[in-house]
Amino acid sequence: MTDAVDTELTRPQPEATAPTKHVPGEPGIWILIFGDMVVFTVLFAVYLNRRGHNEALFAQSQARLNQTLGATNTLVLLCSSMLIVLAALAFRSDQWRHLTPRFTVAGAAIGSCFVVVKVIEYHEKVVAGLTPSTNEFFMYYFVLTGLHLAHVVIGLIVLTVLSRLARKPAPTRTHIAFFEGGACFWHMVDLLWLIIFPLFFLVH
Amino acid sequence: MKTLVLTKASLAWLVLVALTVTQWVIGTHSGLGGPHNVSASLVIFAVAVFKARLVGLYFMELREAPIALRGLFEIYCIALLVVLYTMYLLG
Numbered sequence: 610m611t612d613a614v615d616t617e618l619t620r621p622q623p624e625a626t627a628p629t630k631h632v633p634g635e636p637g638i639w640i641l642i643f644g645d646m647v648v649f650t651v652l653f654a655v656y657l658n659r660r661g662h663n664e665a666l667f668a669q670s671q672a673r674l675n676q677t678l679g680a681t682n683t684l685v686l687l688c689s690s691m692l693i694v695l696a697a698l699a700f701r702s703d704q705w706r707h708l709t710p711r712f713t714v715a716g717a718a719i720g721s722c723f724v725v726v727k728v729i730e731y732h733e734k735v736v737a738g739l740t741p742s743t744n745e746f747f748m749y750y751f752v753l754t755g756l757h758l759a760h761v762v763i764g765l766i767v768l769t770v771l772s773r774l775a776r777k778p779a780p781t782r783t784h785i786a787f788f789e790g791g792a793c794f795w796h797m798v799d800l801l802w803l804i805i806f807p808l809f810f811l812v813h
Numbered sequence: 814m815k816t817l818v819l820t821k822a823s824l825a826w827l828v829l830v831a832l833t834v835t836q837w838v839i840g841t842h843s844g845l846g847g848p849h850n851v852s853a854s855l856v857i858f859a860v861a862v863f864k865a866r867l868v869g870l871y872f873m874e875l876r877e878a879p880i881a882l883r884g885l886f887e888i889y890c891i892a893l894l895v896v897l898y899t900m901y902l903l904g
Contacts, residue, residue, distance in 0.1 A: 629877075630877060630878060630879050630880075631877065631878065631879075632878055632879060632882055633873060633874045633875070633878060639882065643885065643889065646889060646893075647889075650889075650892070650893055650896055653893075653896065653897060653900070654896050654897075654900045654904075657897065657900035657901050657904040658900055658904040659904075660901075660904060661900070661901075661903070661904030662904075676837065680833065680834075680837040683833045684830065684833060687826060687829050687830055687833065690826075690868065690872050691822070691823070691826040691872075693872075694822045694826075694871075694872050695817060695818070697874075698817055698820070698822075699817060702817070705817050708817075789874075792873075793873045793874075796868055796869075796872040796873045797873075799868055799872070800865045800868045800869065803829075803861055803864045803865050803868065804861050804862070804865060804893070804897075806861075807836060807857045807858065807860075807861045808861075808897075811836060811837070811839070811854075811857050812854040812857055812858065812901070813850055813853070813854055
């Protein structure tokens with residue numbers, strides 16, 4: 610990779626979004642992202658299958674979930690994702706690059722609220738005597754949301770790394786690709802929650 | 814600053830927030846999201862997959878990705894909805 614290529618890529622662009630077709634991030638990140646999404650889809654299918662075998666128990670257990678906390682976390686992730694979108698756009702623009710660290714840190718800070726809300730939610734359940742061993746519904750609830758929570762934590766670590774990368778005054782093509790890849794991972798975390806929330810909290 | 818904030822991604826975000834609130838109202842309103850309300854549940858699933866697609870296209874920027882990558886994502890969204898519907902109705 611030459612400096613000339615890097616200079617070309619970091620030149621101010623007339624629009625915030627790139628007009629040409631390009632793979633966001635390093636191509637390898639998409640194997641991880643699609644792999645994760647497929648694994649979660651299989652888990653959704655297994656959950657719905659088990660639900661079909663014991664609808665009454667699942668409905669009864671679902672009624673004990675706190676929908677307000679679930680919806681709050683959806684909005685938390687959407688706000689965080691939007692800030693990371695702005696961070697990625699700013700990182701590619703000479704004019705707005707100086708805002709990238711602020712957008713990234715703000716995105717991570719709001720994203721970390723997801724963990725806080727989830728801890729409150731888990732605490733609420735455990736205090737009420739609802740644990741993974743209570744019944745099949747709560748086993749799936751804790752396993753699936755716990756697996757997603759692990760992705761949130763990994764995503765927050767990625768955002769922390771990106772916030773350091775965001776301070777580069779003249780990022781190379783590799784830096785931009787790494788930033789885009791990390792951002793896409795965070796958006797995948799958001800995307801998965803957009804399915805998990807209605808699956809566990811809303812669908813009857 | 815306008816060029817940074819006034820984008821299709823921002824519009825997508827507004828739609829996502831609006832749909833989340835709507836979904837929540839449908840899901841919690843006893844008349845619409847009560848037990849055995851299959852049609853409300855199917856709408857909730859469809860809205861959820863539509864939201865996931867918006868995140869992919871506008872946040873992950875797959876709208877501007879090569880056709881192979883975008884196509885793979887579109888196929889995933891369709892497969893996801895088919896799996897959710899099938900397992901919900903037949904599971």
